[in-house]
Amino acid sequence: FHAIFTQGPALINALQGGQIMADFRSVTAVDRDRLVGALGNKITVQESxxxxxxxxxxxxxxxxxxxxxxxxxxxxxxxxxxxxxxxxxxxxxxxxxxxxxxxxxxxxxxxxxxxxxxxxxxxxxxxxxxxxxxxxxxxxxxxxxxxxxxxxxxxxxxxxxxxxxxxxxxxxxxxxxxxxxxxxxxxxxxxxxxxxxxxxxxVDEPTYQLARYLSVEQSSNQGKYSDRELDRLFELQKDAIDAGQRYALLRQFETRMLTExxxxxxxxxxRIVVMSAKVKGWQMSPSHLIGQDLEQIWLEP
Structure with a gap:
């Protein structure tokens, strides 16, 4: 296994020319279409x-x-x-x-x-x-x-x-x-x-993700605002056990953020991951920060 760090046209050209077998971050939709058009079933595409x-x-x-x-x-x-x-x-x-x-x-x-x-x-x-x-x-x-x-x-x-x-x-x-x-x-x-x-x-976890939007005294929000109602709604959704109740509280949180x-x-x-069809065993996740352990991947002869 060799890791190569590149991006842009050089990355797409390398994928199309077979110099590299996969890009585990993402390509654009336009680049995906170019690669599929050029390589057909020689590549696979996963999206999320x-x-x-x-x-x-x-x-x-x-x-x-x-x-x-x-x-x-x-x-x-x-x-x-x-x-x-x-x-x-x-x-x-x-x-x-x-x-x-x-x-x-x-x-x-x-x-x-x-x-x-x-x-x-x-x-x-x-x-x-x-x-x-x-x-x-x-x-x-x-x-x-x-x-x-x-x-x-x-x-x-x-x-x-x-x-x-x-x-x-x-x-x-x-x-x-x-x-x-x-x-x-x-x-x-x-x-x-x-x-x-x-x-x-x-990860998909609102309590982890939405903490960045709390009042500046509790987070490093870049807008430098304080909003106690947001703080209150955040705590309520965090403590909610019922999925329906949590969904409703999250919509209240979002509505408050969007109104203010x-x-x-x-x-x-x-996220669009294109790789050689010879690469097997890799599964898409919604984040490029996880699922990068390649020990389960194997190459078809």
């Missing part, structure tokens, strides 16, 4: 909603983002359902969802999701409400700076999409793409206005 989520995070210590109406307006302006059609063409994003991975038993159903702020399929009505909220907050001509990473697949594409969505309600945005040192410093020290951030986990719009989802990622 990924335990990674791209978020839009607001610095609640900076005006006007200390006003929930402004944050909510910017969330309402984004058509996530359209994003799920457009962004998979060039990125690894695909799934619309709240703060619990789509496909997991405790995640919101599509019907429940549509009732939550920012997830209506009537985008024109949502944008009308967004303009009303901005006018009510006294800033109908908002100008903001979006801090983002320089990673083309995912962050750049997500940033460009979000900026276009905000433009449609009259918001002017400066797209500031920073190297990882500057990016992390801005989010950790709270020197940004709005940022694209992400949630990455290894401290940090709101854009899209969940799609």
């Amino acid at each position: 909603p990924w335990l990674n989520l791209l978020l839009i995070t607001f610095n609640t210590k900076k005006k006007p983002f200390d006003d929930a109406r402004v944050r909510l307006a910017l969330s309402l302006a984004i058509d996530r359902w359209k994003a799920a059609e457009v962004l998979p063409r060039s990125t690894i994003m695909r799934y619309v969802g709240g703060y619990v991975r789509p496909g997991f038993e405790l995640a919101a159903t599509e019907a429940d999701l549509e009732k939550m702020p920012g997830f209506s399929k009537n985008i024109e009505a949502s944008r009308t409400e967004a303009r009303r909220l901005l006018a009510q907050a006294g800033i109908p001509n908002l100008k903001i700076k979006l801090t983002n990473r320089t990673i083309a697949n995912l962050f750049t594409g997500g940033g460009v999409y979000v900026i276009d969505q905000w433009r449609q309600i009259g918001v002017e945005t400066e797209h500031f793409q920073a190297n990882d040192v500057l990016y992390n410093t801005a989010l950790n020290e709270g020197t940004y206005d709005v940022a694209l951030s992400f949630q990455g986990d290894s 719009a401290y940090s709101v989802p854009l899209l969940w990622w799609q």
Whole structure:
């Protein structure tokens, strides 16, 4: 077994040319289709909603983002359902969802999701409400700076999409793409206005996953907010024994997060693992952080 670290076109070319037999992280849907078209039954493909989520995070210590109406307006302006059609063409994003991975038993159903702020399929009505909220907050001509990473697949594409969505309600945005040192410093020290951030986990467990959204006194939430109602709902879902009751409490938690719009989802990622058909015994998981023990894998002669 030899591990090779590469990415982008070099990775896809190596898979197609047979220099490597598998990529255990993910390729894009476009790259998957290219490989399937070129190699046919010489490769296998496994797919799953990924335990990674791209978020839009607001610095609640900076005006006007200390006003929930402004944050909510910017969330309402984004058509996530359209994003799920457009962004998979060039990125690894695909799934619309709240703060619990789509496909997991405790995640919101599509019907429940549509009732939550920012997830209506009537985008024109949502944008009308967004303009009303901005006018009510006294800033109908908002100008903001979006801090983002320089990673083309995912962050750049997500940033460009979000900026276009905000433009449609009259918001002017400066797209500031920073190297990882500057990016992390801005989010950790709270020197940004709005940022694209992400949630990455290894297991589907809301108590583990949602702890990052608790009040800043109990977590390192990047929005720097305190919300005792969120803290209360978190404890209630954690202690719930009945699955139906826990599901309902999680929807209350998500609705609170989305209404206050401290940090709101854009899209969940799609994990697509392509490997040579000779590789046997590997099973897909929703996280690239687990299931990487290769002792059960064998190669067909």
